[in-house]
Amino acid sequence: MAFDAGRRQRAPVRIGVLGALLMLFCLMVGVVAVLLLRTDADDSGDNGNRIVYGLTLEPSGFDPHRHISSELGIPLFSVYDTLVYRHPQTMEFVPGLAERWEMAPDGLSWTFYLKQGVTFHDGTPFDAQAVGANLDRVMNPGIGSAKARGLLGPFAGYEIVDPFTIRLNLSEPYAPLLDGLSQVYLGIASPTALASYSNNTYQWHQVGTGPYRVEEIVPGDRIVLTRNDDYAWGPVFYAPVTGQSLDMIEFRFFTDPPTRSLALESGAIQMIGELLPTDTELLVGNPALQIFRVPIAGTPQQFFINTRRSPGDEQSFRQALLYATNRTAIVDAVFQGQSPLAYGPLTAVTPFYDPGVAEKYPFDPDFARGLLQGIGYQDTDSDGVLDRDGAPLELTMVFAPWNQMSDVAQLIQSQWRDIGIDVELIQVPDYPTLAAYAEEGDYDLISLYDFAVEASILNQFYQSDGARNWSGVSDPELDEWLEDAIRTPNQADRAQLYAAIQDRIMEQALVLPIRDYVNLNGASARLDGVIFGAHGWWPLLRNFQLTS
């Protein structure tokens, strides 16, 4: 090929394919150059104390009355006030929109005395009617509440006693009521706003009484909050506004885990949760950043053991699995030691957690071998896998890829291989597929966990008719205790019941707990006053300060 200038001049003047490509290239270079040279308008504007906060998943909906994602509470816990709050340090209930409350002696009604002088972001005054409108909405089957309605338990209606007093009636006593009322899912929304939008479109126009108001919600893109300067009715743990309080918070969705630390380091965001454990060491050494390890109440990251089929139907077998699992090795390797080991069906920060479970199943492979031998497992054909009646000991373990579960499962597989158990790992892509496996019952272990400060979260997992009783347990005594524990208002009685429940669950080895869930949050070192509510996921944005 000769690109000979002399000959080129003799050619007729025409553009040709090469010329067209060259022009395309020049055009592109030009466009890029222009873009690089011009500065974006949003870089220069002064928005006061503004931060970008990274959310880690895109909730399938943003209406706390209707939707379930814990993630929606990260912005919205500061948009709404709840009737009561849990104090983040003591976990005790403190006044929210209700300045005090009392339970009737029979436990069938609760009276809430509301604060006066509270107004919603749209100017609507707050009163008992407003609370009633919210309760009506949550109980309306038409809105399809995924969480809020369940939190109200045996709710049977309300009476407005006077403009600032409301009584909630229950069909049976329900101890977890206050906890439900302290969650963002039962945040009190402006009745005017609720009436102005449809049950569906309200989620893009939310109005509460909280310290921040919704500026805009753009699905799939961002949520923007600005400070509510009229706010003067916050719970005791809310700090007063200073010159360093946040004026504006923009939330964006960082669903890809390795990107989160990159975004934090590059300064694109000032705060984010759910960092990769492997990234934390790197971030700890960065003076511009700080790490917050927030333990989450509820169930630990865990596997249910299927008691509906062999060999999971034998208690000694299930116990052997627990003895055979080296949780310390798993937590050190996969979670880089950033989480506490889990020992029982509740995490250690959950009220009514029974520390007694911690001693139950130390890592002891020899003891596990003994238990298995005791029920007839031996390696008769010397292939390294135990067998019984000619059938090798093979288990199926089903999990979704959330929270490094695949690494956890692979380590368990390797640990159990050492004592002669062959595990087949089945990773499913999403919750519907996981639930389909649970429905079919084709598993020996399956992973599922959920978060709550209320120990009554155990009911859905361990009652014989629980919605997600994936271990398939059916124990009348356990059923009764779980029922009693949500009816009994007395704290000491509940503590006793939950101790018995946790003991029974672990005695029967229904669950293989791995680690207490810890949310690894990263923040810019400029952020002060970073604190989270009692439920662990939701930051108290009111207390955040941006130093310079």
Added chain:
Amino acid sequence: MSAAARNPRLAVALGVLGLIALVSLGAPWIASHDPRAAEPENQLLEPSGEYLFGTDLLGRDVFSRVVYGGRRTLGVALLTAGITLAPGIAIGLVAGYAGRWLDWALMSVMDALLAFPSLLLALALVTVFGSGVVQIAFAVGIAGIPAYARVVRAAVLEARAVPYVEAARAIGARPAGILARHVVPAIATPLLSFAGVTLSWAILNSAALMFLGYGGDVAAPDWGVMLADGRESFRTGPWVAVAPGVALSLTVFAINLLGNSVAPPPANR
């Protein structure tokens, strides 16, 4: 003189592919460790004499996993490519040569499939087929058919316009004969080079599906999966991803070189 000696591209391509095949077949003798043995106390060790390519998050030897990983990665890729190429060529040839309504009908179906983003089509298929390596090969392979069929058809249309083919049609030669004698040789080159693209695409998409959890056995060594896993520790242990990444790129490079080497060499001035 053999073909390889006359054609250095072919020699390089065959050399690299042969080496990769040899390593994959001889994995049990070459690997220094059990590719599945997790030793969490040895996690993320730098490359050393003991661990040539270092260790991963679970303390497994990356070298041994790379050596073994080729088996699964390349096996799936070859199966996938086969599933794509055979129907792809057949549909493309028939549509391109027959023309008229048959062309229209076949291409409409192909276009309808092409309207799905390829990875999502594979994703939908694998959810229907279920988890497993062979299922992945089928899902990715089928998802690749329409693109390949379209390229074949385009090449056939071009070949058909060549005067001697038109002449052959005009004198009433049998379609099968024309296809075999004139059209297929004429389209061989673009098809082979696109076959390289297809194969690498198969490797990547099957790796993506395995990463998403459709591969069945998550602990099995596989270059694509290793590469995906390595991203989570790419700053604390970049070596976890480097070795499988290089292996994957080298393979694709050799496949493409092979596709190109069968083309006539650039004409000399």
Added chain:
Amino acid sequence: MIGYSIKRFGSALFVAWLALTLAFVALRWVPGDAVDATLARGGASPGEVAARRDMLGLNDPLWRQYGDYVLGLVRGDWGESLVTEQPVAEIIRQNIGATSALSGAALLIAVTLGVALGIAASLGRWRPVRYGAEGLASLALSTPVYWTSTLAIYVFSIVLGILPGVGGEGIRYLILPAVVLGFHTAGSIAQVTAGSIRNAMGQGFVRTARAKGLPELDVLDHVLRVGMLPVVAVVALQLGFLLSGTVITEIIFVRRGLGRVLLTAIDNRDYPVVEGLVVLSALTYSAINMLADVAYRVIDPRVRMEE
């Protein structure tokens, strides 16, 4: 010409219908539905779950669900999301701009880079240039998009700190994702370009042209004209690949867009959203192919319009 246009338009609609039907069947085949993915996940009681299914029409016989949806489309009603209950048309409107910008910019980069690499790999005068170009194309084809995206963010917004990486708006935020996506798309364009140029170089007309003493640049122009034909086909095909690519780049670079919407919708078994996007994708695809046909005729006068 008018008859041809009508025919093309008809087949575009037919293709869209076929794609929609395939999507409809595939989605119902996949385990779980939108209620499983949202309401049942929260541990709602079976009664509530069943009531919700009724309300959303998921308990209707399949033929009725299909009929309702297709009739709705004919009337211009794209339905609404089963999860957010936003109208699908609105979701598309909100996100199409961002995705078009990303895939348009990526395609521009891909064509330029891909053709340049292809020419270098086939016509480059030094062997290192040819092998280098081939190596780069292979790298583009063999590295997953999620890897290059992560590396690009790390290198350009942390180590070098010259480009914003994630989570912003504005055109500067478009550069990295578009370059990454364009780079990967360029790989196959380069392969096909190189292959077909080599093919064209071996054909008789090159010898004839040279024998006639035509300037080399004109010979090159001839070669490229013929060599570009399969490239046009591949570029048109890249639309599907680009959409797959935008799914990953939109998520990693935290951009809004249709790819992201699609992935969320599949996760949530949000049938109307997935189906709507498939119809949109099919129509776009048909439109691009019509353009490709025109491009064919412009580049190569031998290809006649098929009446």
